[in-house]
Amino acid sequence: MSTAGTQIPQDADTASQTTLIPHNQQPLVIRSYPSQSQLEKSIQHAAAAQEKWARLPLSQRIAIGRGFMEEFGSMRDEIPLELTLQMGRPVSQIPGEVRGMLDRADYMLNIAESSLADVSLTNTDKPGFRRYIKRVPLGVVLVVAPWNYPFLVMINSVLPALIAGNSVIIKPSPQTPLAAERFASAFHKAGVPRDVLQVIHLSPELTSAAVKHPLVDFVSFTGSVAGGRAVDIAAAEASGFKGVGLELGGKDPAYVRADANLDYTVGELVDGAMFNSGQSCCAVERIYVHESIFDDFVARFAEITKKYKLGDPTEPETNLGPVVSVASAERIRKQVSSAIEAGAKALIPEDLFTVAKAGTAYVAPQVLVDVNHTMDVMMEETFGPVVGIQKVNSDDEALALMNDSPYGLTASVWTDADANADSQEAFLRLADELQAGTVFLNRCDFLDPALAWTGVKNSGRGISLSKFGYDQLTRAKSVHMKIKI
CATH class of the missing domain: 3.40.605.10 (Aldehyde Dehydrogenase; Chain A, domain 1)
Structure with missing residues (x-):
């Protein structure tokens, strides 16, 4: 491009x-x-x-x-x-x-x-x-x-x-x-x-x-x-x-608060990260999850990801296609391998997606934990079906990490704002302080034509x-x- x-x-x-x-x-x-x-x-x-x-x-x-x-x-x-x-x-x-x-x-x-x-x-x-x-x-x-x-x-x-x-x-x-x-x-x-x-x-x-x-x-x-x-x-x-x-570009973050409805939130975020093989400027590329629900969230997220059908995109049953080019696929694989070498843990076995081979544009979806901001996978745009998930202990820690990025296109917060007035107030505070062109509550990767589409920073x-x-x-x-x- x-x-x-x-x-x-x-x-x-x-x-x-x-x-x-x-x-x-x-x-x-x-x-x-x-x-x-x-x-x-x-x-x-x-x-x-x-x-x-x-x-x-x-x-x-x-x-x-x-x-x-x-x-x-x-x-x-x-x-x-x-x-x-x-x-x-x-x-x-x-x-x-x-x-x-x-x-x-x-x-x-x-x-x-x-x-x-x-x-x-x-x-x-x-x-x-x-x-x-x-x-x-x-x-x-x-x-x-x-x-x-x-x-x-x-x-x-x-x-x-x-x-x-x-x-x-x-x-x-x-x-x-x-x-x-x-x-x-x-x-x-x-x-x-x-x-x-x-x-x-x-x-x-x-x-x-x-x-x-x-x-x-x-x-x-x-x-x-x-x-x-x-x-x-x-x-x-x-x-x-x-x-x-x-x-x-974007390196769009999501924050899952302790009171988020996981039955709804997990599937939405998997789709926000993996749709179009993650090739969206506003795809979810990094997720911060409150420590009290971290293990449950990660387990559910990985389980849904494993069920994707990666293959020939002209076949009607395929729901995850190749990335745009072999060069793009190699760049994504390198980012993942570099994160693993630096201590990240991959949760999706590669043998679940046998079509994803070197020399092709097929990239297996991957979920990484034990990630941090020294890794490119949490700081540089991936533009592929890969997401890093990091544990946080408070809104303030999540906010600092979400803003610790050269990008600022969209950000999303997931919380039970409908039933809990305090959660809605917490979201509004985060929305004011997040450095992003669009801030979502309980949704992601969506453009409403009535709203201005814009970004900050890079x-x-x-x-x-x-x-x-x-x-x-x-x-x-x-x-x-x-x-x-």
């Missing part, structure tokens, strides 16, 4: 990318990169088309957004296998992403008029004056999209950018090119002009060139910390001062979803009228 690089290759017109199927490492599709001159023309066309698109009444752009939902919904039967072959998630779990994407689109369309409406100051105007604040589009928005949840992430920025009157260029991950093409196809069928929304497959060098281009006004990047840093540097090197939204900056997602993709323009002279 990195976009590092600054020089444009002379042979970019002949360069290409190949998407490998994660579970068998066979080539799926090949996409060619444009030449420098072709990229230049595409960006110029996007800028020219944006001016006309922005003049279209908001109500018509919203209607086109509704048409996109219908077009995309009509494709729902074609999407699961196609996406599984690209990134490896079990085919039975893909429909959830389609539903979630449509739900987010629906919400963002519902709030578009109010979010983009002029802010009138008539209540405080002096006689003879009128003042108001408009939200106007930025221009050309470059969306650098990831592979792990391509539809869910693209909708967060692409739809509000278009509805607000911007044109959009999507640079998809090489792992999920077909997802971006299908996504754009639904918008085009709904009435978005092709120059207003383009999918362009780019090398790292060409991505950097696009970020720096003077006609690109904003960059929305989702991916690794290293990739985000490269985008930020490239944007800073460009002429002018363009905006950059960065949604980066998890990035900027906002998507909610009213504030529209704010990020527009700028304020003040109008000050002296009517009587």
Whole structure:
């Protein structure tokens, strides 16, 4: 997902990318990169088309957004296998992403008029004056999209950018090119002009060139910390001062208090750690459990984890697929082995998952105890089906450990807040002090489109979803009228 690089290759017109199927490492599709001159023309066309698109009444752009939902919904039967072959998630779990994407689109369309409406100051105007604040589009928005949840992430920025009157260029991950093409196809069928929304497959060098281009006004990047840093540097090197939204990594913690309902909590946290093979920026990667329930929690957690069916993601009974690549699998295995060498204890026997072999993208799920913050498995993003569980003796110790991280995307607290007023008060205190963009009570790994999606520290900056997602993709323009002279 990195976009590092600054020089444009002379042979970019002949360069290409190949998407490998994660579970068998066979080539799926090949996409060619444009030449420098072709990229230049595409960006110029996007800028020219944006001016006309922005003049279209908001109500018509919203209607086109509704048409996109219908077009995309009509494709729902074609999407699961196609996406599984690209990134490896079990085919039975893909429909959830389609539903979630449509739900987010629906919400963002519902709030578009109010979010983009002029802010009138008539209540405080002096006689003879009128003042108001408009939200106007930025221009050309470059969306650098990831592979792990391509539809869910693209909708967060692409739809509000278009509805607000911007044109959009999507640079998809090489792992999920077909997802971006299908996504754009639904918008085009709904009435978005092709120059207003383009999918362009780019090398790292060409991505950097696009970020720096003077006609690109904003960059929305989702991916690794290293990739985000490269985008930020490239944007800073460009002429002018363009905006950059960065949604980066996570090492999201969960804290299970002594009064948590384990019949509910354990299964939820196993799913929060293992779904999509742990390949989510907001997956639960470290868990802190009160010492009074630690042994019971760990035993239950390991027992559920052992029951996963790791295998061919195209088979309907599989509920845990491969990670995205062999290189990713080797990195995850190394992190686990390093933790074990440093004293961690692995609770899941590897022989339960015989398909997970070196040289493949299959990684066995693993639960580690006797972990601490000297280990990478508790400090650095894993992005795999692995979780470390650590014992704590108080809310204060849990809070200190949860905040002891370079990341800050989400955090969750699990406690019986419904029946116990003291537990709810304890949660609210933790919510105030946790260094995270989102704090959950008794749930995890979920994006509510009504809430701002944002991070702190190395998890990035900027906002998507909610009213504030529209704010990020527009700028304020003040109008000050002296009517009587």
